[in-house]
């Protein structure tokens with residue numbers, strides 16, 4: 001169970017529960033019938049970009065903020081997950097995300113980036129640029 005994030009997530013972007021959020025967006029851009037089913041494949045991997053938890057769409061070039069609350073799920077507003085009939089995709093959020101955030105939070109927001117680096121690598125980056 002995730003305890004919430006100190007960085008920016010989809011909740012911060014929209015302030016709704018995920019279902020409300022996606023339903024709201026689909027009303028404004030209806031194309032396919034959104035079913036709130038979560039597919040386990042393909043897995044979408046969360047990363048941090050400028051202090052925001054995002055994930056890259058496996059079907060197009062879109063990226064979206066990640067919904068952190070359970071179920072953590074991904075919906076691309078560019079292609080609307082059409083390749084999987086509009087189903088949501090499960091997001092792989094690293095189990096040590098709170099430790100990642102602790103290291104990133106002492107950086108300026110534009111430098112809060114993570115894409116799979118180890119904790120020691122992140123700490124080394126901080127030390128290298130004098131952010132301790």
Ligand SMILES: [Zn+2]
Pocket residue numbers: 057058059060061062076077078079080081
């Ligand atoms: Zn997409």
